[in-house]
Amino acid sequence: MTQHLELVQSLRQAGHRLTPQRESVLAVIADSHEHLSAEEILARVRKRYPYLNKSAVYRSLELLTELGLVTLTDLGHGRVEYELHRHPHHHHLVCRKCKSVQQIDHRLFQNLQKKLESDFGFRADLDHFAIFGTCRKCSTRTAKNPKRHSH
Amino acid sequence: MTQHLELVQSLRQAGHRLTPQRESVLAVIADSHEHLSAEEILARVRKRYPYLNKSAVYRSLELLTELGLVTLTDLGHGRVEYELHRHPHHHHLVCRKCKSVQQIDHRLFQNLQKKLESDFGFRADLDHFAIFGTCRKCSTRTAKNPKRHSH
DNA sequence: TTAAGTGCAAATCATTTGCATGGAT
DNA sequence: ATCCATGCAAATGATTTGCACTTAA
Numbered sequence: 001m002t003q004h005l006e007l008v009q010s011l012r013q014a015g016h017r018l019t020p021q022r023e024s025v026l027a028v029i030a031d032s033h034e035h036l037s038a039e040e041i042l043a044r045v046r047k048r049y050p051y052l053n054k055s056a057v058y059r060s061l062e063l064l065t066e067l068g069l070v071t072l073t074d075l076g077h078g079r080v081e082y083e084l085h086r087h088p089h090h091h092h093l094v095c096r097k098c099k100s101v102q103q104i105d106h107r108l109f110q111n112l113q114k115k116l117e118s119d120f121g122f123r124a125d126l127d128h129f130a131i132f133g134t135c136r137k138c139s140t141r142t143a144k145n146p147k148r149h150s151h
Numbered sequence: 152m153t154q155h156l157e158l159v160q161s162l163r164q165a166g167h168r169l170t171p172q173r174e175s176v177l178a179v180i181a182d183s184h185e186h187l188s189a190e191e192i193l194a195r196v197r198k199r200y201p202y203l204n205k206s207a208v209y210r211s212l213e214l215l216t217e218l219g220l221v222t223l224t225d226l227g228h229g230r231v232e233y234e235l236h237r238h239p240h241h242h243h244l245v246c247r248k249c250k251s252v253q254q255i256d257h258r259l260f261q262n263l264q265k266k267l268e269s270d271f272g273f274r275a276d277l278d279h280f281a282i283f284g285t286c287r288k289c290s291t292r293t294a295k296n297p298k299r300h301s302h
Numbered sequence: 303t304t305a306a307g308t309g310c311a312a313a314t315c316a317t318t319t320g321c322a323t324g325g326a327t
Numbered sequence: 328a329t330c331c332a333t334g335c336a337a338a339t340g341a342t343t344t345g346c347a348c349t350t351a352a
Contacts, residue, residue: 017306017351038341053309058342074225078317079341093273102271112263120253121287122244129282136272168326168331189316204334209317229342230316 004030007069014067024049025060029070035081035128073128075101089127095135102135155181158220165218175200176211180221186232186279224279226252240278246286253286 007026011018024045029036036044042057061082064070071085075094089106109126116122158177162169179195180187187195193208212233215221222236226245240257260277267273 019307019351021308051309055310055343056308059307093267093271093275095273096276102273104267104271108263108266112259115259116244116255116282116284120244120255121290122246122253122282122284123290124244124282124284125247126282126284131267131273131275131277131280133267133273133275133277139272139274170326170332172333202334206318206335207333210332 010067010069011063016063016067020049021052021056022060022063024052025057026064026069029064029082029084032084035073035075035083037077037079037081039079041082071125071128073130075130076132083128085127089129091126091129091131093135094130094132095138096132097134097138100135161218161220162214167214171200172203172207173211173214175203176208177215177220180215180233180235183235186224186226186234188228188230188232190230192233222276222279224281226281227283234279236278242277242280242282244286245281245283246289247283248285248289251286 004027007030008018008023011022011026016022025041028041028044032044038054038057038061041061042052042054045052045057061070061072065072065082069085070082072080072082073092074080075092076096076099090103091106091109093102093104094100095102106127109129113124113126116124155178158181159169159174162173162177167173175196176192179192183195189205189208189212192212193203193205196203196208212221212223216223216233220236221233223231223233224243225231226243227247227250241254242257242260244253244255245251246253257278260280264275264277267275
């Protein structure tokens, strides 16, 4: 409901039409402070605006992501998740064992980001970055048995 | 064919059986210096050892990954890819526009890795790390038109 | 008006799973 | 001899697509 207007501007300026479907998808993402899957977005939009199709969600998300208004992260949940592209950014530490997700500050990555740009000319999309590994809890009880999953 | 033996040891020590299927999957990964999808692995194994099923590949990969012998990376190709867990590590810069993949040295990440461990107790699996962004070439011709994909 | 966008239902495609059989230990 | 592992075929589940219809500009 807040940055909503500017976002809608960006859409138009890039030469795209503003449809109620696109607008509602954007609104739901902008109103949420967590990452949402396509299906969750569909469900939330439909609460207020039932005229929305799954395909339209995917097509809107593709567009919004490409315009940089929304970012996409694979947190290992078997589907991709979306967030508004906010500033400042944050990142995610994803534990492979217990699947927990912990947020960390963007500043941890600033050095790396600068170096990638200066050394390689590569502009890293370092927001909503997912780093996989083992969290503190799971590290302590690691490599004890051949069991497949701990959850 | 090289580290093969040690790898097979690890399997046994973790309490798993050594089947020809598992061994051949491991051999193919160990012999390759590129990242391979499950399907590519299946195809390569079958050249020499036709008695292999898709499910066995997936189940072997799950196990090998869990044992840390193999690492899994999502390079945005719509499927996960596997590599032998080698030292020293390297990482991948993946361009969202042209889909190019550029390898970079593991040392760029050492500071970050240490900090994640000291600050959060998080052991990041920072090998075969995929960083998405825009490569130098694509940066220069960016944001010119509303076209979806540039490839 | 008219190209861009949507709805719908079917298609894809990687990965997973149930169950009967086989084989490593 | 036992249970773990495999083969097979069917299921799953996210995402994509073809096409006729609608609508924002």
